[in-house]
Amino acid sequence: MEKMELTKKEFxxxxxxxxxxxxxxxxxxxxxxxxARLAKRVKHLGLTDFSAYYHTLVNDASGKEFEYLCSLISxxxxxxxxxxxxxxxWKTHLxxxxxxxxxxxxxxxxxxxxxxxxxxxxxxxxxxxxxxxHFDIKILATDVSPRVLKExxxxxxxxxxxxxxxQNYLSxxx
Ligand SMILES: C[S@@+](CC[C@H](N)C(=O)[O-])C[C@H]1O[C@@H](n2cnc3c(N)ncnc32)[C@H](O)[C@@H]1O
Numbered sequence: 125m126e127k128m129e130l131t132k133k134e135f136x137x138x139x140x141x142x143x144x145x146x147x148x149x150x151x152x153x154x155x156x157x158x159x160a161r162l163a164k165r166v167k168h169l170g171l172t173d174f175s176a177y178y179h180t181l182v183n184d185a186s187g188k189e190f191e192y193l194c195s196l197i198s199x200x201x202x203x204x205x206x207x208x209x210x211x212x213x214w215k216t217h218l219x220x221x222x223x224x225x226x227x228x229x230x231x232x233x234x235x236x237x238x239x240x241x242x243x244x245x246x247x248x249x250x251x252x253x254x255x256x257x258h259f260d261i262k263i264l265a266t267d268v269s270p271r272v273l274k275e276x277x278x279x280x281x282x283x284x285x286x287x288x289x290x291q292n293y294l295s296x297x298x
Pocket of ligand 1: 148201
């Protein structure tokens with residue numbers, strides 16, 4: 125099957141739409157990435173080109189196509205306890221962060237991907253908060269991609285995802 129080409133004009137349309145509606149800023153170099161990610165969807169819908177897909181997207185009052193776009197365009201790399209420096213920071217500053225909070229903690233994992241980040245936060249707090257049971261803790265996890273949010277709420281992780289977790293964490297929390 126012939127490769128579908130995303131023209132610069134079409135790329136600009138998607139780039140502006142994505143920035144305005146999702147908040148993701150795409151540089152000009154991302155044209156091939158956008159082309160590769162959207163091509164499958166365009167073909168799946170039986171459309172002939174990206175302009176037709178753009179038309180479908182902006183005219184879809186149900187919002188379903190927008191949800192698809194969010195899942196297609198976002199990059200969802202994550203892992204449990206990713207970025208060790210952040211956890212070192214938490215360890216050092218946890219006592220200052222909770223001081224004067226009346227044991228009430230509200231945490232927002234604003235781009236949680238498949239959930240490893242909010243679950244890591246939960247495990248971290250359980251391990252590191254002095255008598256964590258006395259805290260009123262709520263962790264809000266959100267993401268622009270409905271696909272990864274579904275995985276996050278299912279909370280099912282395979283061998284690859286848990287490969288770097290210690291036996292202590294695995295037996296206590298999984
Ligand atoms: C690279 S992942 C990082 C996941 C996690 N925070 C971590 O550090 O392991 C980035 C996530 O941000 C999400 N994202 C991108 N733009 C977003 C927005 N405007 N609002 C909410 N989530 C967004 C993507 O869908 C993706 O799942």
